[in-house]
Amino acid sequence: MATQTNLSVRFCGFEMANPFILSSAPPTGTGEMIKQAFEAGWGGAVTKTLAHDRDLLANVTPRLASLSFAGRSDEAKKLYGLENIELITDRPLDIWLKEIGDIKTQFPRQLLVASIMAGGNDRVGWQELVRMCQNAGADMLELNFSCPHGMPEKGMGMAIGQDPEVTARVTDWVKSVSTIPVIAKMTPNIADIRVPAKAAVKAGADAISAINTVAVIAGVDLETLAPLPNVFGKSTHGGYSGPAIKPIALKAVAGISLDLQVQVSGIGGIETWSDAVEFILLGATNVQLCTAVMFHGFGIIEELKDGFAGFMEDHGFTRIEEFIGKSLPFLTDHINLDRERKMISQIDEATCVKCDRCVISCRDAGYQALTAGPDRIPKVDRNRCTGCSLCVQVCPVWDCAKLVAA
Template identity: 40%
Template sequence: MTVDLSVVYCGIKHESPFILAPSPATDHLHLLIQGFEAGWAGAVLKTVAVDSRIVSRVFPMVTRIEQENAFIGLQNIDLVSEHSVEIVEQNVRALKKRFPNKVVVPSIMAFTKEDWQSLTKRFVQAGADIIECSIWHPHGTEWTLCTKVQEPVGTEQIASWVKEAAGDVPVVIKLSALDSDIMATAEAVERSGANGVSAINTIKSITGVDLDTLIPYPNIAGLSTYGGLSGPALKPISLRCTAEIAQRVKLDIASSGGIATWKDCAEFLLLGASTLQLCTSVLRFGLGIIDELKPGLEGWMKEKGFQSLTDVIGKSLPYLVDHSRLPRGIQVVSHIQKEDCNGCGACCIACESGGHGAISLVDGLPQVEVNKCIGCGICRSMCLSKAITLIRPNGKQSTSL
């Protein structure tokens, strides 16, 4: 069986859903060329503003975030493209001439109606396939080129300005999970006439504090600031935003935030995304990660019998319901698969601390007292060896979290 990875997003055909998100990897022409030659279907160029050239950058701009030596994300204090609008225009023209079938998306940021529309018209004339608008920035708010807080009224107004100037070229609005009501803002984007949304932007954050110097990271000559969190830590939030937007409006969705593997890609597609924007994973693993994403997604689709992305997109949404609609009265209990258990005791600690004391160690292995277990699943969630399942008390039917 052959699998078709092409997708139509905002009326534009993409050869696959895999898009380079705005980042240092999309701010230089030679890297964009490498990305397209490697197999990426498109790229959102690093956000540019009318006054990009006056932005004073500071270094270091990026800090690693980890938990027990496991990489969970990056925090960046970067702002917009280091290039002028003129240079980015040249990049758009050069890319469309060399790669006419790739999707080139300038990301713009402005403060006034005149600047929003001027930037839009310039990039439309340069040959942009889609215009993406970055209305809110998670840091650098003193640099007032955009709104300090994304909200429905302002977003709808800006989106309508850009759509008016863009003509037939699709317009996408980037949304923030820190929005006071991201669903209301998505509805505002739909009312504006824009074609899609990108969800989500990085989240305002602090990496941590150096306990020797007492200075938060990153240390910029003795001072620090807030930054934008990206990477695996964002995935649950981004999945939630993708699903809620897909259930609320009829806009095409480009998902970003925590996408690193083909399995991540499949999950976002199942929850309503049409395209997938990757940034942190590209910085960590390189542009060649596309060679793992494509065959991984294709193999899974073949296994499930999906011939095209149309069969996949939004497939899991019907399973998401309000809490009040969840089935009641179904009893499950924990079951230890002893062949997979390493006897670490994490399940016992979890059950004793937050459960009902239903698990105890017997001869070095955990044992469940079924009459005490209520099936809360805390033990399963804490088991790193995945040795715990939840089953019906009669053992005949299992369920998963």
């Protein structure tokens, strides 16, 4: 169903048809793939990261490892995270430059961002990439300061984004020759993401994108004892993406939005329209997706747009700008939280399925405030319950366990 709600949003001066962008990743690995995504209805795309041919490395196989909830053998696994050790593009720069021009000729209204990367001391390399990409027709540039694997070993990617001085230096080099907006992409693999983000903005970055993947080891194969993914007997840390990193990304976006007067492109764990709304409410102007597309394909865009439009209609919003950052005023320091009012658990006997989850969790990891009699319906001890909400979190039935005023 095509929505009639106005989903357009202005980002760094570019009027996007909708706030949904494909992030720099395998789904934007070629110009043809980006064209397919634009035909499907995506509002924008960031190319897989471009670099000078001298800086390219061959990819290894395999280069992915997934994490999933364990289920019965006859059930499809529910993926919640993906580690990758894939590198930036392995395609020649001249091919990409031609494809950028072709894409913009065919899709002038969709946002096309060129992701670029060079070393932290390579001023000439950065500036050459800037000139070539903007001359090819890119609408904006995204500086990849955040790839967590492979490239940092060459002084690139995260090696830049973890150092505010180098972040500022490279941003300044780029801005000195750029005629199009510049986005600095931040790494979450740092104590405080706001520090390099502030350095980039001070050096002239027009926007921030956050976050890139989280550095992890996905797991270990208990048969071979080798960490995953296993590349002919060896492995390495990689970048973690998918729903599991959304809370990390939300905190990063909120922190940057509160501290810096800059537009933010939110990235990390976005799978549904409601995920996207959360990022907008915490300060993002648009959102970028990758893993959801790797799991489900370009076609999810219609569901994203329809659900997002439904939210806007339900809340009376006519423009996305009306609710960017709408949730930020609710955030405060822990010391300022209300410590006077209290809530306690309440169990709905009519919907309780007598699974004992809340009783066991409260007994072994809470305050021993729940007990179950012969009927196995949990009873709340008002004198012991502290309102921690553990029972609410573990209950499998919506609204069966909830907190009420003490």
